Amino acid sequence: MRRPLTPTVLTAAAVAGVVTFSLVASAPLGNAAARPSSAYAVSAEGQVPIPKTPYAESLDGKRQTTSALELPQNPLLSVRAGTATAGNDSASVELFDIVVGPDIxxxxxxxxxxxxxxxxxxxxxxxxxxxxxxxxxxxxxxxxxxxxxxxxxxxxxxxxxxxxTPPKALLSIDSLNVWCSGAKGGIDIGSLSLLGQTFKVPTTTQGAALPSNPLAAIKVNTQTKHSDGAFTVTGLTIELGGAETITLASATCAKPAPKPKPKPAPKPPVDNPVPPQVNNPPAAPVPTPVKTHQPVTG
Incomplete structure (x- = not known):
């Protein structure tokens, strides 16, 4: 069940002081070859940081989904609902009613x-x-x-x-879907408005960009192949004045999880075991009768 999110405006310092994010996980560190399939709905870096939320990853190839979206209270970004899913060499993200810079x-x-x-x-x-x-x-x-x-x-x-007659947001998007499967992927985006002006987004073009201005530079459908064989599709990357970077909907497909080797089948039990052979001693020879003459008396 998706839960709505309604952030209130706080300072960046208050955002940085948020401690608990029960449903947010960080991507695993370590060897890049161990990169799992993963997906997250939103994140931001800069004066108003937002961790990857919600975040899903599949370490063993089993499908993992989270749709409980809770962002820290912030003046930057709000989203009504989002779902992140990761599985065996597959991942996807769904986002609805995205608002960047509300009432700016x-x-x-x-x-x-x-x-x-x-x-x-x-x-x-x-x-x-x-x-x-x-x-x-x-x-x-x-x-x-x-x-x-x-x-x-x-x-x-x-x-x-x-x-x-100011618009309600710097940027608003009806919906955003991102997916990958193996080394392929794509995005689907609904109506996008920048300062009240609606733009038609070229979703099929990799790395397309909307008209840049001092307020926002927007890149669409960024696709990256990693050295470990993984593949990432990112829906939107938004640069605000060079001081803040917002990422909306990112899905990473890792190499398929190796299948476990089957264990050798145990030998079936023997119902009627054959008794061991016993070496019997050889039979005694049959005695040969000896003829003799008895003396006659009388």
Whole structure:
């Protein structure tokens, strides 16, 4: 049963102080040749770290699945539900309702002069008006200092629309599925919106990238063959301002687990054992009668 997740906004320090993740496991260390098949739904590295959650791995080739998704409270990422599965040379991930940077632009306070300028846009020629260079506040995502000129807009009307009616998230995705089997794999992604603009994602192209901007650089369907024979498919990798890296849906297929050698069958018990041979002594020779004459008396 999938459990919904609703994170609240905390500082990065609070996120780093989270201690207990009962359903999160770390990938095993040691010899790379022992890499198991594994899968995880989300992870993040940077000022807001999130461990691989949920994480599933198969050490013996048996199918392992976990769908209890619990992220630490954070201002960066929320997901409604997720499932990670790993088996013998196979792995998969399912994710639903992914939100990166919830309400990020609603925190921007628009200066009165910009509001006035947006309200008085001319009917003709508004697209040729210069963009104002206004500093954006710290949005709590570890991003570098940004201004209005760093936003992915083409002109002043686009900027007014983005700030006056901000989208609910920096990035939102309806669903994301990733799978691998042996040395093959792929992804399937639903509707993806970046700052309110919907993009068609080329899921069949390995290493495809969405249009880059100072807020986010997104790579899709990264496929990696490892030196130990394993194969990894990663759905999305999101770089936020060079300060935060988010990985969504990663599946790794290791070499098939070796089959155990069959034990030799035990010898069947003998029902009627043959008694051992006994060496009998040779039979005594038959005596030969001897003829004699008895004397006659009388």
């Amino acid at each position: 632009l609603s925190q921007v306070k628009i200066p009165p002069e910009l509001k006035q300028q947006c309200a008085n846009l001319p009917a003709i020629g508004a697209g040729d008006l210069p963009l104002p260079d206004l500093a954006l506040p710290d949005l709590g995502l570890g991003l570098p200092k940004l201004s209005t000129k760093d936003l992915p807009v083409k002109n002043l009307p686009d900027l007014c629309n983005l700030l006056l």
